[in-house]
Amino acid sequence: MTSPTLTRRGLLRGAGTASVLASCAKPNADDASNAPAVSDATAPAEIGPGAVSVAFNLNGKPATVQVEPRVTLLDALRIDLGVTGPKLVCDRGACGACTVLVDGRPRNACMMLAHDVAGANVTTIEGLGAGDSPSALQAAFVRHDALQCGFCTSGMLTSCAALLQRIGPNGAKLTAQTVREAISGNLCRCGTYPHVVAAVLEVAGATPLSKAAVTP
Numbered sequence: 001m002t003s004p005t006l007t008r009r010g011l012l013r014g015a016g017t018a019s020v021l022a023s024c025a026k027p028n029a030d031d032a033s034n035a036p037a038v039s040d041a042t043a044p045a046e047i048g049p050g051a052v053s054v055a056f057n058l059n060g061k062p063a064t065v066q067v068e069p070r071v072t073l074l075d076a077l078r079i080d081l082g083v084t085g086p087k088l089v090c091d092r093g094a095c096g097a098c099t100v101l102v103d104g105r106p107r108n109a110c111m112m113l114a115h116d117v118a119g120a121n122v123t124t125i126e127g128l129g130a131g132d133s134p135s136a137l138q139a140a141f142v143r144h145d146a147l148q149c150g151f152c153t154s155g156m157l158t159s160c161a162a163l164l165q166r167i168g169p170n171g172a173k174l175t176a177q178t179v180r181e182a183i184s185g186n187l188c189r190c191g192t193y194p195h196v197v198a199a200v201l202e203v204a205g206a207t208p209l210s211k212a213a214v215t216p
């Protein structure tokens, strides 16, 4: 099912514009402009304001959630689906703690509406590996001490997983600079960056791995 493309920013901008226009409008029964608007076939279908069902693929399995159009993907995951790996920290697209993969690309789930991912493949940290069967990347994070408090870790891991998928068989050519760029949207207050870079380079098979190669 194709869903109208919505963004949180677009929704708010639309609401603001509608309020301004409404306050400027002068009611006049004789004014032909008060006639009902002719429907625009190109306009996206309206949904809501009540809860509407949205279906997508979550960590390889079909998922359906009933949410109002204003609900972010992050809230739908954490509150409605109980998938709490993506973290809510800044709630404004600044820290990357909520990073998930949407069709393989890292996205801030706090800046997307749940209805934006209708029909898409969404991957969270839960889809990368589990406690008893971690992915190679997660195991490398542990080996390299690439986490402390853990608040940034799920977002950091999903960004790194996207990079490794993107680079594929060319992992040996991966550079520390490329890893740093891939995690530039993921803030870590504990300063684990050099350890994250070392873990990713190791999993990619990039060598040599010297201290100078991973220090920012």
Ligand code: FES
Pocket (backbone or CB within 6 Å): 087, 088, 089, 090, 091, 092, 093, 094, 095, 096, 097, 098, 099, 108, 109, 110, 111
């Ligand atoms: S919580 Fe989404 S970017 Fe910070």
Ligand code: FES
Pocket (backbone or CB within 6 Å): 146, 147, 148, 149, 150, 151, 152, 153, 187, 188, 189, 190, 191, 192
């Ligand atoms: S491990 Fe604490 S914020 Fe990154």
